[in-house]
Amino acid sequence: MSSQEPNTRTRILEATWALLDSNPGVAARMSDIARQAGVSRQALYLHFPNRTELFIATTKFQDEAFNVEERLRPSRSAQTGLERLDAWVEAWGSYIPKIYGVAKTLRVMAETDADASRAWHERMQDMREGCAAAVRALAADGTLVQDHDETGATDILWTMLSIDNWEALTRDCGWSQDRYLAHLRKLAIQVLTRV
Amino acid sequence: MSSQEPNTRTRILEATWALLDSNPGVAARMSDIARQAGVSRQALYLHFPNRTELFIATTKFQDEAFNVEERLRPSRSAQTGLERLDAWVEAWGSYIPKIYGVAKTLRVMAETDADASRAWHERMQDMREGCAAAVRALAADGTLVQDHDETGATDILWTMLSIDNWEALTRDCGWSQDRYLAHLRKLAIQVLTRV
DNA sequence: CCTTTTGCTTGACACTGTGTAAATTGACAG
DNA sequence: CTGTCAATTTACACAGTGTCAAGCAAAAGG
Numbered sequence: 495m496s497s498q499e500p501n502t503r504t505r506i507l508e509a510t511w512a513l514l515d516s517n518p519g520v521a522a523r524m525s526d527i528a529r530q531a532g533v534s535r536q537a538l539y540l541h542f543p544n545r546t547e548l549f550i551a552t553t554k555f556q557d558e559a560f561n562v563e564e565r566l567r568p569s570r571s572a573q574t575g576l577e578r579l580d581a582w583v584e585a586w587g588s589y590i591p592k593i594y595g596v597a598k599t600l601r602v603m604a605e606t607d608a609d610a611s612r613a614w615h616e617r618m619q620d621m622r623e624g625c626a627a628a629v630r631a632l633a634a635d636g637t638l639v640q641d642h643d644e645t646g647a648t649d650i651l652w653t654m655l656s657i658d659n660w661e662a663l664t665r666d667c668g669w670s671q672d673r674y675l676a677h678l679r680k681l682a683i684q685v686l687t688r689v
Numbered sequence: 690m691s692s693q694e695p696n697t698r699t700r701i702l703e704a705t706w707a708l709l710d711s712n713p714g715v716a717a718r719m720s721d722i723a724r725q726a727g728v729s730r731q732a733l734y735l736h737f738p739n740r741t742e743l744f745i746a747t748t749k750f751q752d753e754a755f756n757v758e759e760r761l762r763p764s765r766s767a768q769t770g771l772e773r774l775d776a777w778v779e780a781w782g783s784y785i786p787k788i789y790g791v792a793k794t795l796r797v798m799a800e801t802d803a804d805a806s807r808a809w810h811e812r813m814q815d816m817r818e819g820c821a822a823a824v825r826a827l828a829a830d831g832t833l834v835q836d837h838d839e840t841g842a843t844d845i846l847w848t849m850l851s852i853d854n855w856e857a858l859t860r861d862c863g864w865s866q867d868r869y870l871a872h873l874r875k876l877a878i879q880v881l882t883r884v
Numbered sequence: 885c886c887t888t889t890t891g892c893t894t895g896a897c898a899c900t901g902t903g904t905a906a907a908t909t910g911a912c913a914g
Numbered sequence: 915c916t917g918t919c920a921a922t923t924t925a926c927a928c929a930g931t932g933t934c935a936a937g938c939a940a941a942a943g944g
Contacts, residue, residue: 502920519800523901534922536904544903602800605714618861641875649862650872658853666813667844677845680836681880697891718930729893734932 503541506531507555510548515595519602521545546603550613552596560592566624575632576687582628583655583682586621587675590660597657618652625651632687639688647686654682698736701726702750705743710790714797716740741798745808747791755787764819770827771882777823778850778877781816782870785855792852813847820846827882834883842881849877 500508509531513522524545528535542548569585572578590597597617603610626648632638638647653659655678663669663677695703704726708717719740723730737743764780767773785792792812798805824842827833833842848854850873858864858872 521801524903525901536923537921539903540921602797605797606716649858649864653854653857653862656853656857658851658857659848662848662851662853663844667848669844684880685876719932720930730931731894731933732892735891739932 502531502533502537506533506538506541506548507552510552511556511596514549514552514599518595518598521549521599521603546607546609546613549596549600549603549610553593553600553613553617556593556596560589562589565589569624569628572631575628575635575637576683578631579628579651579682579686580679582624583679584675586624586655587660587678588671590657591664591671594657594661598661601657621655622648622652625655629686637687639686651682651686654678654685697726697728697732701728701733701736701743702747705747706751706791709744709747709794713790713793716744716794716798741802741804741808744791744795744798744805748788748795748808748812751788751791755784757784760784761819764823767826770823770830770832771878773826774823774846774877774881775874777819778874779870781819781850782855782873783866785852786859786866789852789856793856796852816850817843817847820850824881832882834881846877846881849873849880 509527513527513530524538525535528538538548542551565585569578569581572581600610600614604614629638629644629647629651633644660674663674664671705722708722708725719733720730723733733743737746760780764773764776767776795805795809799809821843824833824839824846828839855869858869859866
């Protein structure tokens, strides 16, 4: 990203990011990452205890680089519940493609690695918090659909917004990001709000 | 399943099934499967070329055991498009929990193994065919929602019915199978049909 | 009855990838 | 000059997959 040769730790994180992005889910080998970063394989272990922690650190590195908090501001300052829901779907839906490569890798590793699993679930719980806030705002307005209680509605929104669903529509079905986003915004409103 | 000591190949498949079911996604080791089947590790390689093919064979074994074709009959013989959609969601949604353990494992392996990936996608394409048929039936009735063309509607139904979504709702959110099924039937109708 | 075949066993081994450890080099600070 | 820090190289232990060769026991076939 930057050109004035950052420190080794940062170079490693950038290399990991680049590799996972170019091959989402495949869990690059430590030697690949080392080569990409222009460093010995053992140097990786001087900065990160193991591969899982390196990947987890990469997700945090991304969150900083993208300034997550900044992105959520429009959603937080929305006036009505409906606006808040819409802004949240928009914000998260736009964020997915940026983090997809690394997130997907972590998700795959989560199946076999306990630390990766913990990190992945934490991340998904954070995302759920955004869903819950939108649902609360709807409920406060009295515009939440009546079929579900707040928890159930949050479950539905959270599932709807999963990275897996983004992957299915944009990667397997070939939808553009714009089409995905338009569909999800409409779907969320249709399923969760009452007119 | 049966008790009159079946042949070795079948015993291996049953052992694999049991292990993958008891720990979905974790990709049991060949030695574990061998122990479970009461057979040497090498015997596995006499019947299956490698672990991936063993798992693929296990999914086919399951499909036979469950008589997939039988399950789809109600959906195929439905009169209206709406009935057909509903029967399809019901049929597939009820099938997921039965195949979850093995399917999930295959899905995880698909990220790193080319053969597993091919098998997984084939399976998902078969499932998509059921979605497409339901959408076609709606379109023929003139009850398909107008926001999407047939392909788009199929994409949406297929995504909605993914194993990942079943997993999110029933395993992560703690929904019962009945609740999942009721929700999905309603959701499919709400999103895909017009009144 | 002996021979062959079939199906499985045991034991050894090559290969890949992770993670650990020890000894070495080069640069820089006091 | 000395100590220290960051990174390097080389070596190795360990787990798990897949391959290979030799042996063995029971069924099948003449």
